[in-house]
Amino acid sequence: MSAGLHTKPAVVKAASALLSEMKDATSSLTYAALLTDDGFDVARLPGQTDGARFAGMASSMQALGDAVAHELKIGSCEYIIIASGKGYVVQLRVPGQELVLSALFDNDATVGNALAISRSFAQKMGDLLK
């Protein structure tokens, strides 16, 4: 690939629309971002987080997840969850794309619920870009 997905206006527009739709459908969602595998911000929901910096961090985490799965010989990393007292971060790849969805939910969501929503919207983004 010569240019990243973050440089393609059609992808950025679709990503922004998808995140808005995800927010409208999910009251427990407090932040979400779509980013490239190599750490570029594609789209994000409004929030106090520095989108560029978070995209870098999220891509590192995704790559570390892959490295751990490889090291332990358990195949590829399907998703990553960070749980804290105030909520959960669920992160997973958009199927078939060099894109990662990272979403922050408050405690009104259960982990299973947060994961199911994130999976469904990642799949939707993958379908949109097919």
Place this chain on the structure above:
Amino acid sequence: MGAGKTTAIESLSEIEVVRTEANNSERHIADKATTTVALDYGEIVLDGEDKVRLYGIPGQKRFDFMWAILKKRAKGMILLVNSDAADPIAQMLTFIDEFRELYDRGGVVVGISRADVIDGPTLAEYSEALERTNPDLVIPVFTVDPRDRDQMENVLLALVLNIEMRALFGMATAASL
């Protein structure tokens, strides 16, 4: 980006290197297929006893949180500078400033890569720039081919020597007080 950090760790490491790479979407800046997005990790045993843990970290500013994490834990740094990049001397000086605490705590050496494929600054020009901007620092500068294990080992040994000598020097100064 593109200085050969991952290749250098591959050359040095005696264990299978842990790599975290993603497809590179900045081919216009560095024409390579993948780029490190978290870290590379390798190990080498020097003199049959001292295990050196090798961490390669991403060069791009958007990964500076990784710099902060590894800076806290490291004892020294080999700064690989891509001679083929835009203004490599300025890049070197920026990273020397960024990682100054590593110099103060351990040691730093500079390896200039791709010096043989581009008519870039000479080794003397890199050294002069360092002396001009950081006259108090002792930072050896080498040209290096990160693919060459012997060359990388020499640079690593220079770093270890640099750290040990400065530690001794520091101890002697403390003892004389």
